[in-house]
Amino acid sequence: MSTTEMPKAYEAADVEKKWYPIWESRGYFHGKPTEGKEHYSVVIPPPNVTGVLHLGHVLNNTLQDILVRRHRMLGHEVSWFPGTDHAGLATERKVERVMLEKENVTREQLGREAFINRVWEWKNEYGGTIIQQLRRLGTSCDWERERFTMDEGLSHAVRKVFVELYNKGVIYRGSRMINWCPVSKTALSDEEVIYKEINGKFYHYQYPLSDGSGALVIATTRPETMFGDTAVAVHPDDERYQHMIGKTVDLPLTDRKIPIIADFHADPTKGTGCVKITPAHDPNDYEVGQRHNLPMINIMNPDGTMNSRSGVDYQGLDRFECRKKVIADLEKAGLMVKIEDIVHSVGYSERGDVPIETLVSEQWFARMNELAKPAMEAVRDGKIKFYPERWTKTYFHWMENIKDWCISRQVWWGHRIPAWYNDETGEIYVGMDAPEKNGTWRQEEDVLDTWFSSWLWPFSVMGWPEKTSELKMFYPTTDLVTGPDIIFFWVARMIMAGCEFMDEIPFRNVYFTSIIRDEQGRKLSKSLGNSPDPIDVINTYGADALRFSIIYIAPTGIDIRYSNEKCELGRNFANKLWNACRFRRLQGNTSLAFRDLNGIALNKLTPDEKWIIQRINWMAAEVNQMLDEYRFDHAVHCIYDVVWGDFCDLFIESSKVRLRNGGENKEQALAVLDFAIWRILLLLHPFMPYITEELAHQMGFLNDDESIMKAEYPTACNAVEIPDTDEQLMRLVRGKFEIAAAGRNLKASYDIPNGKKADYHIKAVNPEAAEFLKSETDSLTFLVNAGNITISLDGWDASAGVAPSVMAELGTIYLPLKDLVDVNNELKKLTDQKKQLQGWIKGSEAKLSNQGFLAKAPENVINEAKEHLDGLKLKLARTEELIASLG
């Protein structure tokens, strides 16, 4: 135990720096598979290896750390599997950008192999940033088990899964309509496309009939795609165009003729009812093309410029430049009819932030509908539970409509698809390693979608496909904590992968975190500049303060409005706790024995002491229950209220009397303080790991080689039973504090400084209250900072001077003020009070004379209502008495 004086204010920085390395080096974070022990495990949602910590990570990882630390203290064998994600496209683009800025080199100039080496170098140098930042937060990850999605082991798992699914026919290669990002020049999955409402134009223009009998007017938002048109469609039942079906039109700006076809896709109520069909560049048109056997003309290069099929005048133009030229040329040709303003949604690439192109391309896909079935069942059966439960709805909706997953990406950084082509024979070989057969084999250039490794994470981190003891003891994991934004990307796919490859769900509970927004409700983003750096916050307020605050303000299931100032709450709380401990230290005699009330005769405890022990017991039960229900914010509120409101404001204050008096009482008081503090520190540790560890040592509760991390977590089961502690006693203690507050209130109302001692009289409501209050006179005198307090069953004798009063549960407290009080004022106050009481009584009586209420309300509610009415009547009587005494 340190013997140095505790500073007046808690300084987080030094404490945090001190403890983390101690915990880590002593191996406290490491979980070992152990037969016969209860195991608890969590896998981290692996942050991007290029990432830096943001508040989303803070919330997410604090929640996991709370779960993990608590389970460790409950005596379970715990492992929190950490790691990072290679984040294919994101990382590739980041390194590319740095290379371009610093050396003016593109990845193409460098070549595939050299570029990949560069990414590895970059990863090795900067990839640890977020991992170090997580340590600052205090997360107790099992770092010995840290993994990276492109580790050899995990890559092996990816290849194995790919080969297996290919052999089962789940994975196939095919030419399909996909989402294409012209900036990243790669295919994207449907989930990587973000739709934005944008202001656009709706162009109406003519396609002249080839026989010269007139023209069709079509309407489109994308005129530049007309070079890929292979038909114009009208609805089969559309009267206006019946006679034209089967004819052809001259496609303007080209020398092609295209047919007019009848297809129900054409909506007579939209635009002109005529729609141009571009099968190679629009999903709906693709379907129409399939139905009518239309040719597909791809008119675009991978970078979004027009190719030679667009004609010499347009080829090479960017798609949006081309649009302008097409419009101008149509106008020149006199074919443009009108241009309308329109708001429509356009798909954007998540990474490139440019409009994507839908086009037909040769890609690798995974059929998901069969994989989805057992995964849906697992959630439907309750084997996997979602918190909040409503997210199951989103899950089912997606799973029921699941589409094939485009898993190939035209980037270099990632798991290269284990497929080889023989150009001579046209064979395709898919296997764990390159084919040894004769002939020239060329490996597939594409890599897999990042999520194709993430979906294996819960078992690949444990060494799958090897049959490891980790898998045996830690799989399935218990809890998963993640954001609802990746329910499709990750959560659903992990469930499918677990069911498919492990024949077992990957986790039992999924807790979906809130999304953090700024004070105006906007999403946090770098470009808006409204995304605070958590490391700055930690430096300013402390990691514990950040953790505590963010949980305190995070409602379950709805968005959080965050601002740095809100961390003051956690900082202030930490400081409050620090000073409560500091107060205890200043009393001397810290003893290890006291933390467990050893050597203290429990039957001699004072009512206050019994009361605080009960409160602590209650808090322990409550916190555990709240955490079992994943109601983190409630758990934190509960601790805050009991520690600040009950322990500091009431108990510590009232204990000062006993401490001052010394003797046996003092030792007992110290022991109860120690007991309360120790339990508070234990309960709080998962939320505020640093300060609780520091204080546990400062207070002498632990030896230097011990840690609060390894102590037993308080629960309802290990609560301390205190003799002669019933509800009635609790009520009396509460009542005493209430009277004290009433006494202070009187001083404040009459502008008497609290520092000035004043005499009081208390009229107790009954002999029991009188007896109790008398036994607590010292305490009351101190709490009110009174001179002299008389307690009896009689009211204040007004002949001795006017005494304003306040009523409380246990009695009425009078502050005799002689000439300082205006009697009329007092009378008015009391008359108002009387009126108010009469109003309440009237309401209460009305309720109790309501036959319906008496007949239908449950008995306890009726009894409570009666007691309440009695209480009101008593107060009214007391009020009338007071009025009479003044009159």
Add this chain to the structure above:
RNA sequence: GGGCGGUUAGCUCAGCUGGCUAGAGCAUUUGGUUUACACCCAAAGGGUCGGGGGUUCGAAUCCCUCACCGCCCACCA
């Protein structure tokens, strides 16, 4: 178009399966050098619980409906 969430004090939010006079923090006002803490203490003011309807003895809470805000999915040639 379909789904989900939100609307309670000036602000941010509690309020569980309906049941005493709807709570907390911040902010505001007032007072305070009581031997832990001004990152503090004491006290005060402030809400017809988004509108309307219904169920019920009783509704912030359950149902219907409308409005507004936000998110997700589908679609918008």
